[in-house]
Amino acid sequence: MMEKDIILKADKISKQYKLGLVGTGSINDDLKRWWYKIRGKENPFLKIGESNDRSTKGSSDYVWALQDINFEVERGEVVGIIGKNGAGKSTLLKILSKVTSPTTGEIKTKGRIASLLEVGTGFHGEMTGRENIYLNGAILGMTKKEIVSKIDEIIDFSGCQRYIDTPVKRYSSGMTVRLAFAVAAFLEPEILVIDEVLAVGDAEFQKKAIGKMQDISKGEGRTVLFVSHNMAAVKNLCSRALLLENGIITFNGNVDNCIDQYLSAERNDVVDISQYKNRQGKGHVRIIDLDVFNDKLKKINLNQFKSGYDYKFEIKVENLSSQKRDIHIGMSLFSTKGQLLTASGSEYFLEKIYIDGKEIKVIKLSIPSLPLTEGEYVLNLSCKSDLNGLEDFIKDSLIINVENIISTERNITKFPREMIQINHDWSQ
Amino acid sequence: MNQNKDKWLYTISPKRKLIELNFEEIWRYKDLLFLFVKRDIITVYKQTILGPLWYLIQPLFTTLTFTLIFNNLANIPTGNGIPAFLFNLAGLSCWDYFSTCLTSTSNTFKSNQGIFGKVYFPRVITPLSVVISNLVRFGIRLLVFTGFYVYFVFFTDAASNASPTYALLLLPVLIALMALLGLGIGMIISSLTTKYRDLTYLVGFGMQLLMYGSAVMYPLSYFKEKLPEYSWIIEYNPVTTFIELFRYMTLGVGQFSVTAFLYALGMSVVCFLLGLIVFNRTEKSFIDTV
Numbered sequence: 001m002m003e004k005d006i007i008l009k010a011d012k013i014s015k016q017y018k019l020g021l022v023g024t025g026s027i028n029d030d031l032k033r034w035w036y037k038i039r040g041k042e043n044p045f046l047k048i049g050e051s052n053d054r055s056t057k058g059s060s061d062y063v064w065a066l067q068d069i070n071f072e073v074e075r076g077e078v079v080g081i082i083g084k085n086g087a088g089k090s091t092l093l094k095i096l097s098k099v100t101s102p103t104t105g106e107i108k109t110k111g112r113i114a115s116l117l118e119v120g121t122g123f124h125g126e127m128t129g130r131e132n133i134y135l136n137g138a139i140l141g142m143t144k145k146e147i148v149s150k151i152d153e154i155i156d157f158s159g160c161q162r163y164i165d166t167p168v169k170r171y172s173s174g175m176t177v178r179l180a181f182a183v184a185a186f187l188e189p190e191i192l193v194i195d196e197v198l199a200v201g202d203a204e205f206q207k208k209a210i211g212k213m214q215d216i217s218k219g220e221g222r223t224v225l226f227v228s229h230n231m232a233a234v235k236n237l238c239s240r241a242l243l244l245e246n247g248i249i250t251f252n253g254n255v256d257n258c259i260d261q262y263l264s265a266e267r268n269d270v271v272d273i274s275q276y277k278n279r280q281g282k283g284h285v286r287i288i289d290l291d292v293f294n295d296k297l298k299k300i301n302l303n304q305f306k307s308g309y310d311y312k313f314e315i316k317v318e319n320l321s322s323q324k325r326d327i328h329i330g331m332s333l334f335s336t337k338g339q340l341l342t343a344s345g346s347e348y349f350l351e352k353i354y355i356d357g358k359e360i361k362v363i364k365l366s367i368p369s370l371p372l373t374e375g376e377y378v379l380n381l382s383c384k385s386d387l388n389g390l391e392d393f394i395k396d397s398l399i400i401n402v403e404n405i406i407s408t409e410r411n412i413t414k415f416p417r418e419m420i421q422i423n424h425d426w427s428q
Numbered sequence: 429m430n431q432n433k434d435k436w437l438y439t440i441s442p443k444r445k446l447i448e449l450n451f452e453e454i455w456r457y458k459d460l461l462f463l464f465v466k467r468d469i470i471t472v473y474k475q476t477i478l479g480p481l482w483y484l485i486q487p488l489f490t491t492l493t494f495t496l497i498f499n500n501l502a503n504i505p506t507g508n509g510i511p512a513f514l515f516n517l518a519g520l521s522c523w524d525y526f527s528t529c530l531t532s533t534s535n536t537f538k539s540n541q542g543i544f545g546k547v548y549f550p551r552v553i554t555p556l557s558v559v560i561s562n563l564v565r566f567g568i569r570l571l572v573f574t575g576f577y578v579y580f581v582f583f584t585d586a587a588s589n590a591s592p593t594y595a596l597l598l599l600p601v602l603i604a605l606m607a608l609l610g611l612g613i614g615m616i617i618s619s620l621t622t623k624y625r626d627l628t629y630l631v632g633f634g635m636q637l638l639m640y641g642s643a644v645m646y647p648l649s650y651f652k653e654k655l656p657e658y659s660w661i662i663e664y665n666p667v668t669t670f671i672e673l674f675r676y677m678t679l680g681v682g683q684f685s686v687t688a689f690l691y692a693l694g695m696s697v698v699c700f701l702l703g704l705i706v707f708n709r710t711e712k713s714f715i716d717t718v
Contacts, residue, residue: 009436017716030623094715098440098548101712106441115547122543126471135467138460139547167474 005075007223008096008113008191012105013069015091015247018062065091066247069105073191078217078224080238080255082231082262088247089227090195096225097193111190111223114141125169129160129179132168136183150186157212158182159205178205185212191223192216213237231259231403232374263304263403273394280393285327285355285383287392289316303401307373307421313365317383317392322357327391329353329363330382333372335419336399341377371421372402442712454550464557469564483568487524491517498645505650507681509589511580514573514679519644521569522674525562526606526667527635532558533614534631537622537714544715551711552704555615559607566603577678595677595684602677605696606670612699619703619710642667647675648683666692 018029066088073079083089094100096107097115122139123132133154137147147154155164158179160171168176194213210233217224217237228234234241234255241258243251251258274288291314294300305311315329332343346353346363355361379398383391454461473479491513498504499512506515533555537544540554580587621627642665643651652659662668669692672682 094545095440099545100715101440101442103442106439108436108439110437112437113548122547124467124471126474127467131467131470135463138457138463139543139549141457141547141549142459143456144459144463 004072006072007075007111008073008107008109010069010071010105010107013066013092013095013102013107014064014104015066015088015095015100016062016103017065064247066095066102069247069249071242071249071252073223073225075110075190075223076221077240078226078238080234080241080258081225081227081244082229082234082241082258083244087244089244091247092244093193093195093225093227109191112141113191113193114187114189115193116140116184116187116195123168123176123180126167128167129158129164129171130155132179133183136180137187140184140187141189142187146188154182154186157185157208174205181205181209185209185216189222191225193225195227210236230374231262235259273398276394276397280395281383281390282385282388283392284321284323284388285317285319285325285385285391287315287329287381287383287394288318288360290314290381290398291316302379302398305370305372305400305402307371307402308369310368311366311370313367315363315365315381316360317355317363318360319355319357323387324354324356326352326386327355328384329365330384331365332380332382334378334380334396336376336378341372341419369423370402371423373418373421374402375419376401450550454552457549457553460549461553461557461560464553465561465564468557468561480568483565484572487517487520487569487572491520494520494645504646507589507647507679509587510679510681511584511586511590514576514580514587514590515647515675515681516645517573517576518675518678519671521566521573522606522671523639523642523644523667524569525566525603526610526670527639528562528565529559529607529610530614530617531631531635532562533611534617534621534628536615536618537710538618538628541715544711552707555611555618555707559611563603563607573678589680591680592678593676593680595673598673598677602670602673605693606667608700609666609670609692609696612696612701612703615703615707616699619706619714622710622714638665638667641665643671647681648672663688666695 069092081089081092091100093115095102097113099115122136124135127135130151133151134144134147137154138144155161158175158181160175160179163171163175168179171179213224214237216222217226224237226234226238238255240253241251241255242249243258243262251261273290274286279286292300292302292305293312293314294304295310297312300311313331317327317329319325328345328347330343330345333341335341344365346365353361353363377400378396379400380393380395381398382393385391473482476482478485494516495512498516499506506512536551536554536558544551577587577590581590617627617631641662643662648659648662648668651662669688673684673689676682676684
């Protein structure tokens with residue numbers, strides 16, 4: 001049997017952070033820590049950390065961003081790391097790329113690690129594109145010799161030939177990113193750490209970038225650690241995946257299973273609309289709950305939408321006053337860049353919705369074959385009454401997340417930057 | 429193959445050794461060091477009309493002002509047969525190298541947190557590059573100094589007593605020591621300011637005070653003569669020794685004692701080592717607190 005060739009091994013990695021501001025409180029803690037240390041005792045603050053759940057208020061100022069992380073990576077593997085915002089993915093990558101050190105535990109590697117955490121790090125606006133290629137390459141760990149031997153390829157890949165001897169500050173932002181990615185793409189470390197760099201540039205360049213990524217991982221047999229929220233890309237590139245939840249690895253193995261668990265784990269993450277404080281309107285009538293059901297009438301969460309599926313929304317409103325009112329419910333969908341995609345109001349379908357004083361009513365909205373493509377969208381809900389006009393308006397706080405990972409079932413295509421998927425059919 | 433199996437190239441761990449300089453690694457990043465130096469040099473005066481001429485104008489005008497105020501107005505003697513202008517130019521060139529080394533290294537973590545937060549490279553490269561690129565600036569100042577020296581000695585009678593001494597051979601050592609001291613103190617300050625910003629405020633006016641305490645615009649002997657009870661402050665300051673030594677080696681004025689030199693040498697090395705230790709401790713986790 002062949003021995004496994006482990007190139008990277010994480011052994012009980014943990015990382016603790018202190019919340020809040022650095023100030024006199026922290027100098028107190030520093031002194032305490034130092035006092036424990038000179039008496040030969042263990043750091044007292046390592047015991048009191050809590051697991052890192054962003055949304056719940058904890059009692060301790062110290063949290064564990066990562067807790068007891070163990071994994072191994074074989075040479076040539078492409079490992080995806082997925083998880084919600086704040087699950088600890090970036091912290092893990094930062095530790096891997098030696099930007100920060102773990103609080104406890106250690107990582108051993110048999111190769112150089114280069115990280116691509118954010119493109120364009122260290123670009124200097126006053127220097128020309130060519131000079132910046134040298135500088136950026138050196139920052140990322142290339143020697144001058146390596147860069148010299150690749151500079152033509154890099155310039156060619158970036159597609160900025162014409163501007164290469166112009167200071168970078170004259171570049172458009174897209175060109176800067178192209179140039180930066182081009183430098184990074186020609187790095188040749190044994191282990192490459194990549195964090196969400198595919199979401200850059202125009203459609204043509206994205207295609208090029210993803211192609212290059214595939215070459216790196218598949219063709220050249222490089223070991224890659226890849227962090228992304230883009231499930232399609234993870235599925236495409238990775239041979240194995242890790243799922244991080246609140247700083248703990250909850251799944252390590254097959255990519256498809258990992259993504260499934262990731263999506264189902266979010267099911268428990270229920271949004272409680274009644275807790276939203278940031279509302280506009282008179283407030284005599286309030287939207288108190290929103291439930292979403294899929295085509296199997298199963299309750300789902302706001303980040304589990306899938307392109308092309310049917311959804312039913314149940315909007316629960318409560319009349320807090322004692323007067324009977326006639327209300328309308330409005331719904332609008334925005335892109336995360338603030339562009340209105342669609343809007344609708346109940347008044348066009350139901351002439352009057354009467355709600356008695358202190359009554360709770362459920363209004364239903366059905367959206368067949370959701371026309372949104374993969375990505376995040378903002379859902380706004382409003383409630384108007386005949387007596388007061390705008391009663392309640394939940395603005396910019398409901399984020400829905402759409403996936404189209406089951407694309408083959410419903411003939412869903414995916415073009416970069418496309419937002420709307422219309423119901424369509426080609427024929428001859 | 430099996431032997432190779434347990435050979436890890438390196439380990440990422442929270443443990444900190446006292447001095448953990450990986451020279452092999454720094455050597456591998458030598459190209460980065462030179463590119464940083466190149467960046468610093470070519471970008472300083474980009475998009476200015478006078479460009480590198482500023483390297484000339486700055487010291488000239490400061491020296492002129494110093495000469496007017498301290499020598500013509502306050503009548504501080506500079507020694508017989510030594511033009512005050514040349515005296516001040518010598519002191520200021522020296523002081524300028526030390527102070528720019530110190531102030532620019534003391535910002536290392538704060539001004540580079542963007543890069544440091546994204547990629548790893550031996551952090552010590554950044555302060556090293558500052559010291560080297562400042563060397564270019566110092567070199568230009570030395571040229572300016574030499575130019576005026578030649579002018580005063582050969583074309584006027586004002587510098588009748590100015591003559592270089594054999595101590596001039598110590599110039600490279602002097603430069604290295606100034607760099608070490610500036611680097612050391614700068615690294616200590618930069619490490620301390622990552623968490624608590626208080627020191628940043630000290631650096632600004634502290635450097636100004638230190639200049640007055642470093643015998644830049646007066647000879648040490650004159651200070652001793654006028655204010656003997658305070659002169660220990662000036663004498664214990666290693667920068668005084670550097671500046672006096674520089675004037676001694678180039679102009680032949682001032683005091684040069686082996687004890688003072690050895691003391692300054694010791695201070696520089698101790699500060700540098702201390703700076704390295706503190707810097708190394710900080711670089712691993714500064715990104716969490718900066």
